[in-house]
Amino acid sequence: AQSVTQLGSHVSVSEGALVLLRCNYSSSVPPYLFWYVQYPNQGLQLLLKYTSAATLVKGINGFEAEFKKSETSFHLTKPSAHMSDAAEYFCAVVANTGNQFYFGTGTSLTVIP
Amino acid sequence: EAQVTQNPRYLITVTGKKLTVTCSQNMNHEYMSWYRQDPGLGLRQIYYSMNVEVTDKGDVPEGYKVSRKEKRNFPLILESPSPNQTSLYFCASSFQTSNQPQHFGDGTRLSIL
Numbered sequence: 001a002q003s004v005t006q007l008g009s010h011v012s013v014s015e016g017a018l019v020l021l022r023c024n025y026s027s028s029v030p031p032y033l034f035w036y037v038q039y040p041n042q043g044l045q046l047l048l049k050y051t052s053a054a055t056l057v058k059g060i061n062g063f064e065a066e067f068k069k070s071e072t073s074f075h076l077t078k079p080s081a082h083m084s085d086a087a088e089y090f091c092a093v094v095a096n097t098g099n100q101f102y103f104g105t106g107t108s109l110t111v112i113p
Numbered sequence: 114e115a116q117v118t119q120n121p122r123y124l125i126t127v128t129g130k131k132l133t134v135t136c137s138q139n140m141n142h143e144y145m146s147w148y149r150q151d152p153g154l155g156l157r158q159i160y161y162s163m164n165v166e167v168t169d170k171g172d173v174p175e176g177y178k179v180s181r182k183e184k185r186n187f188p189l190i191l192e193s194p195s196p197n198q199t200s201l202y203f204c205a206s207s208f209q210t211s212n213q214p215q216h217f218g219d220g221t222r223l224s225i226l
Contacts, residue, residue: 009153032212043117043203043217044156051212090155096212099163100171101146105155 006104023091119218136204
């Protein structure tokens with residue numbers, strides 16, 4: 001079975017500061033991992049995905065994430081926060097042999113001017 | 114334009130009155146899925162479909178039905194809605210393999226009184 005834990009339901013950073021959103025996964029088989037972003041009143045948009053190629057994955061809008069098997073983590077980072085990054089972020093996992101997706105509970109990112 | 118279209122976007126209805134939320138995608142995706150989003154719980158998968166006439170339960174299927182008679186459409190049916198089904202619902206689609214990201218609709222907000 002698979003599951004995802006996102007530590008911190010709310011994260012606040014100053015504009016220009018590092019963004020770090022945490023995601024830990026549990027999977028009995030090699031997983032595929034995704035980060036999605038949700039802006040108010042919209043659906044989810046893909047930021048980046050890990051599908052067993054490079055462990056450091058670069059996504060859109062300057063975000064990246066590193067797959068660390070030893071730590072079962074897939075944290076999302078961005079070197080310098082922008083006001084437009086304020087949104088809800090979701091981590092998701094699916095087994096590489098499966099078809100059922102599991103999402104974390106989400107992290108709301110606030111960017112302080 | 115590639116998109117997943119849900120209708121209606123908003124619906125207020127009463128307990129026990131059957132309703133259907135439609136979902137249509139124009140990307141020729143095999144995989145389609147329904148989620149509900151609740152505060153503090155993230156997204157939970159209700160049902161998914163690997164292809165026409167192939168559907169399977171997700172994490173929270175109770176009280177819902179789906180059908181997949183055509184590749185592009187995947188309606189969600191609430192035969193006898195109850196207040197605990199008040200939620201924000203998302204339809205998503207992707208190509209068949211599990212390493213493919215999902216494309217989400219803009220959501221349907223259901224209120225059941």
